Amino acid sequence: MKRLSLGALRGRARVHAVRGGVHPKDNKALSAECPIEPIPLSGLLRVPLQQHIGAEAEPVVAKGDRVAKGQVLAIGRRAVSAAVHAPTSGRVIAIGRFVAPHPSGLPVATITLRPDGEDRWADLPSPLDPNTATPDALAERVAASGIVGMGGATFPSAVKLDLRNRFPLDTLVINAAECEPYLTCDDRLLRERAAAVADGILCMARALTVDKVIVAIESNKPQAAAAMRKAVANLPLDARVIVVPTRYPMGSEKHLVQALTGRETPARALTAEIGLVVHNPATAYAVHRAVRHGEPLISRILTVSGRAVARPANIEVPIGTPIADILAHCGGTLGEPARLLLGGPMMGLPVPSTRAPVVKGTNGILALSAAECRRDEAMPCIRCGTCVTVCPSGLTPLELNARIRNEELDGAVRIGLLDCISCGSCSYVCPSNIPLIQSFNYAKGKLAAQQRVKHQQEETKRLAQQREVRLERIAAAKMEALKRRKAEMAAKKAKAKAQEGAKAAAPLETAS
Ligand code: SF4
Ligand code: SF4
Known part of the structure; x- marks a missing residue:
């Protein structure tokens, strides 16, 4: 393969310096030349209802139902959620909890489907033209298709497309850095299906109402960069490919935005707050399938x-x-x-x-x-500071770890635990082999559990207060009714008395 200089790879675009990062051996050569291939259908497919950040989807099928490929199995609930669809035609044979890839490690509500081998499609919605469809129609199609961030973040994509209603946006960034070692699926997607990805980019840009697009690709994927340059050249957008240095974690959303634009996203803020929305190329591909073909997200590379x-x-x-x-x-x-x-x-x-x-x-x-795999025993911290040097979020991992070990979670939060992006760079460089990332993930999990308990307690308190208000209202209404009845009875009595008085007076009047 012809080696290109970094300047040439960058396409003369300026890439800004970002903090920290490491250079792990990328091991991409193991799979980079393996073209995308299909796999035979399995005998059973298990479709979890929680494959995204947000509320679990709600089943709309029952055990025993026959379903067609692409049919909705469960609908998204609440504002942040995502629908799930049948990956093929077949019969629903169970709905229950099953082991799933979920950060909690707990079983997840799952629909089990036995394929019938026909792979028969459901009736799909009509194709949309991104140049004439409204932004709302495009976002609704993405929501109905159950598309989520496919780089691993799994945030519902339609919610991200709706950010145009909350923030003034100017740029769509396609994060094709794929900085994790070993992974080459985005590289292959861009090399093999660049035109479809570019069309998905057009759909997303129209939904966000932005004209500026940057496709960011690490310098170790020159063929993908060349394919995407060709594919975006004909888009009716100000779209360009920028090659960024190969350095982990270049694919971290905020750091990529900083490298591309020099703009820094404030801690715990969204990149949309500084005008940019970031999507993954596999998400763009899924959006293309949904908008142009009406197909929901039922497979991935x-x-x-x-x-x-x-x-x-x-x-x-x-x-x-x-x-x-x-x-x-x-x-x-x-x-x-x-x-x-x-x-x-x-x-x-x-x-x-x-x-x-x-x-x-x-x-x-x-x-x-x-x-x-590194299998050395963990040793005491030698306070070398290497973890501080590589942290892209500007944290002091050794101090964070010390507080977490002492169960001082509030202290860890005060020095930035929630700004940690769990990239693992600190663990990677630590000469004492301290499992820093495990420590941070443990602490974040514990905080999330505490937050859940607090939320449940608040919810219980709110419901109890609502009940009290309701009971008070009922008691007040009863009191009011009682008063009314008393007043009515008193009025009746007075009326009866008046009538009796009138009767008693009548003979006297006749006699006179
Ligand atoms: S890299 Fe490891 S040994 Fe060095 S300061 Fe950080 S935690 Fe301590
Ligand atoms: S895992 Fe967290 S603390 Fe460690 S380098 Fe990454 S962002 Fe910094």
Whole structure:
């Protein structure tokens, strides 16, 4: 492959300096030349109702129902949620809790589908033209199609497209950095389906009512950058590809925006607050399928890699396919993997069970050999400060860890725990092999659980107060009715008395 200078790769666009970051061995060569391939349908598909950030979807089918491919299985509830659809035609054989790739590690409400082998589509909505459809119509189509951020964040995409109603936006950024080692599914998508991704970008730009688009790609993917440059050249938008340096975590939304524009997003704020919305290229591809073809999000492309898998690959997988079936499709594992991960090695989560299904946010399955994993014992902190140097969020990981170890969670929050993006750079460089990222994830999980309990207590208090107000209202209404009845009775009595008086007076009047 011809090597290009960074200047040429950047296409003369200025890339701004960002804080921190590391250069882990990218190991992308294992799968980068593996074209996207299909996988045979599994005997059972398990479709979790919680594949996104926000409220769990609500089932609209029952056990025993026959469903068609693309049919809605569950609808999104509340403002932040996402619908889920049947990945193929078949019969619903169960609705219940099942192991799933969820950060909580707990089983998730799941619809189990037995495919009938016909792969028969439901009636799909008509195609939309992004140049004539209204922004609301485009966002509604994205919502109805159950599309979520497919880079792993899984935030419902329609909610992000609606940000135009809350903030003045000027730019759509397509985050194709794919900075996690091993993962190459976005690289392959851009190389093989650049025109469809570019069309999805047009749909999203129209929905956001912005004309400026930046497609950001790391310098280790020159073919993807070339394919996207060609694809966006004909868009009726001010769209360009900017090649950013290969440095982890360049794909972190806020850092990418800073590298591209020099604009810094305030802590705990959205990039939309400084005018930019960031989407993943796989999300753009899903939007293209939904807008132009009416197809909901029922499959995704993911990378299977690591030296403990027999045949690394990039595969287009129906949502709900068991991880075991995907590994089997790739020739199985070479012995017991030292680590089996969903996602990349820096931010990925352990596979809870190979029976768990692939969900909308699953961008990789890694089977890592012992040689690929660091297994040294954790040693005491030597206060070398390396973790501080690499932290892209400007935190002091050693201090955060010290507070968490002492169960001083409030103290950890005060020094920025909630600004930690869980990138794992600090753990990666720590010479004492301290599991810093596990410590931060533990603390964040504990805080989230405390928050949930607090929320439940507040909800219980609110309901109790509502009940008290209701009972007071009922008592006041009863009192009012009693008063009214008394007044009516008194009036009746007075009337009767008056009538009796009138009767008594009548003979006297006649006699006179
Ligand atoms: S890198 Fe590790 S040893 Fe060095 S200061 Fe940070 S926590 Fe301590
Ligand atoms: S995991 Fe958190 S603390 Fe560690 S480098 Fe990343 S952002 Fe900083």
